Amino acid sequence: MTAKPRTLLSPELGAYTKHVFKAGWAISLVHDGETYRFDVLVDGRFPYSAIRVALTSKDMFLKWPHVEPRGLLCLPLASSPIVDVSEAADAALASALQLIDQCRQANFVQSELRREFLSYWDHATHDNEKPVYSLLNPSNHSARSIAVWFGQQFALVGEDAVQVRTWLSHRGRTEPSTIVAGVFGHLGEAPVPPFPDRPTELFELLADQSPETLRVLDKCPCKRDVIVVLGATSPSGDGLMAVRITSPNTHGFRKSQCNRPSIKMTLWRTRSEVRRAEIARFDAAWVHGRGLNQALPKLQAAKVLLLGCGSLGSQVAVRLAQSGVGHLTLVDPDKLSPANVGRHALGVAETGQNKAVALATELRHRFSHMHAVEGHGVPWQQFYHKHPDLFEAFDLIVACIGEWSAEGPLAEWQRREGGERPVVYGWLDERGTAAHALVLTGNVPGLSCVLGSDGNLRVPETIWQNRGAIQSEPACGTLFQPYGPIDMALAETLVSKLCLDVLIGSVSAPRHRIYATSTEQLTAAGGKWSDEHLKHRPAGFEGAFEYDRPIDACQQCDACKETA
Known part of the structure; x- marks a missing residue:
């Protein structure tokens, strides 16, 4: 038996203080010989929001599961929105009666209260x-x-x-x-x-x-x-x-x-x-995966040294921190300029500050649970000469310097003193048309097997005229590559993912991953694919894709000659 619904007045709707209901009806239903009173409530987003039902005939808040303050019932959502108000109300009331039937069973009440105990707490x-x-x-x-x-x-x-x-x-x-x-x-x-x-x-x-x-x-x-x-x-x-x-x-x-x-x-x-x-x-387990991230213990224990905190390195640092790496040491001698902001993890507020120091401050603030984040505003060689013992403590070194004058000496250090410690190198091709993530350990193959004495790829991915697309500001020595934040995002993902794979042990060196843009974008930028790239590009496919390029000893560099 159902009594005629009564339209709820504005003060009655307003009594549900944490919600804004636009309309509602009070209704009494007899179910299994007992009368239950309900409020059926509709907000302004209906039918894109569910109709709510409140049990008003008895106070079962914190006595039954799925009952919120003022008797609002937390009911299962319909598989698809019901547009008609009457149909939606009937379906909601049917779910409410089903919940009442379940709550008559003591085992159900206890098990559901325990299953979602935090909600009731x-x-x-x-x-x-x-x-x-x-x-x-x-x-x-x-x-x-x-x-x-x-x-x-x-x-x-x-x-x-x-x-x-x-x-x-x-x-x-x-x-x-x-x-x-x-x-x-x-x-x-x-x-x-x-x-x-x-x-x-x-x-x-x-x-x-x-x-x-x-x-x-x-x-x-x-x-x-x-x-x-x-x-x-x-x-x-x-x-x-x-x-x-x-x-x-x-x-x-x-x-x-x-x-x-x-x-x-x-x-x-x-x-x-x-x-x-x-x-x-x-806590780190909750922040980085709600307690389900099986790789987190390894990442929390990991100590990573990141050299170069520019447009690529800064974004990689953020991704490593977001992924749960527990210890980060950042090194970069340069200050952030306004022209860097469009591609950098930092913003206008940090211009004029050292990139490594400012980024470390930002990461400590954003990820306060991290064990340690340090920033050093010096060239990596100076940092090494001051703290040679620290290099022994790092599980991974990441180089996103983007300058051969700094990465070349790092490759020499890795060859002579780095031992088996992995080093990940990351960089972009001209105009961001290809991104590279390279991990190496030991002597051979080394970075000199991939890059020549001028710092360019021995076997290029793309071909350009007139040094590609290098641009300069109206000032001495200010050369730069004109690529945007989307190109940078693809590169940071490639490099960050390889770093994480190395840290959790799913990838061992050597490995050279490449993300190549679409042929259309490369052509529009004024470049073309090299013959080596075309060996790896699927036949007839012109879109962007990622692949691994084999790394072999070049037999030409000093490292190869020394081990021959």
Whole structure:
């Protein structure tokens, strides 16, 4: 039996404060002998947004799964939009009744609440409670003491004081920070509402689910607030929750007595509050793949030296940081000019600053969880002479210098002193019509097998007249290649991908990857393909493509002659 719907008035629609509904109807339905009242709600984006249904006859918020504040039900989306309002409302009400049938089963309620426990925890956090930012590793389930920093806008938690201070330093905080102890514990199963409201309830939960966490908490002083971070595992993975145990009023107790275990627990139980807080994960595992990136441990441990932070090198540095590389050292002697900005990772605000130093500052700010990002505004040779021992520590060296006067000596160093440490070289052909990513180790083949004594490819990819398209500014020595950010994007992807493949072990040297543009774009730029390129281009195909070119000992360079 269905009663006639009643149109909702504006104040009734406005009661759903987190939504803007344009129309709605109140309706009563009898289902299995019980009457349920619903609000059917439509916003201004219908039919491109789903009709919402709120259960208004009983308050099941934080009692049933998929129930939001004010009884709004989180219902499955239709496979395709329903344009007719009546049809869409009928379908939504049918889904609502189906959810009610499921929620009559206790097993369903418990399993669904545990499966999405973070959603319900977030709904139950206390108003005006500062959020907690976490650098913790949730996959480590051990109960342990953690480091906590209380800021004006948020609290930051990490595995130790060094990690917390490094994150704050990367965010630009230079003054000393007071770090205190907090607690991490992992619950045996994901909690369900009602969540702990008082210290006694929290301690009972810990005693049942994680007794070791109570023992760690017992070591914290009660003279200040204590952050407790709780982990739990659901079918969707590990999740974190945070509570703040407020400092109790110790009036009537001697200071020397307050930290005795029995008195401390009594003070917490009777004179403290438990404040549930939202928690945001800033740990590397979450930032770089939501906990699913299997390659991340290798990338986090990797130490990469990047030489050349110009248009290509700066973008490669950003991609490596975004991918999860934990340690980056950037070296470039040049300052950023306005003409660089159109292709560079930095912007107008950094003009006049050294490229390596400014880029390191930017990366530390954007990826504050990184272990280390350093910038050095000197030529790579000067950096090497000052820190020769550091070169031994790097897992990968990346050269995006773009000048033979600097890359030639690097190739000599690699041949004589580099050992088996991989070096990735990246550059673009004239007008960005082809991009190259080359990884080498050891002596032969070396860079001199690929590039001649003038720094040009021994076997070119493209053919040009009059040195191709090199341009100059109306000033001495200011030569440049006129290519744009799209050409650069293709090159940065090629070089970055090869770097990552080397770091995770899926590629070993030597390897020469080439991205070649379309024949149409090359012709328009005034160039043509070399005979060597045409050997690799699929017959009849004129589009852009990527391929690997074999690298062989040239038998002409000094390296080959020395090993002959």
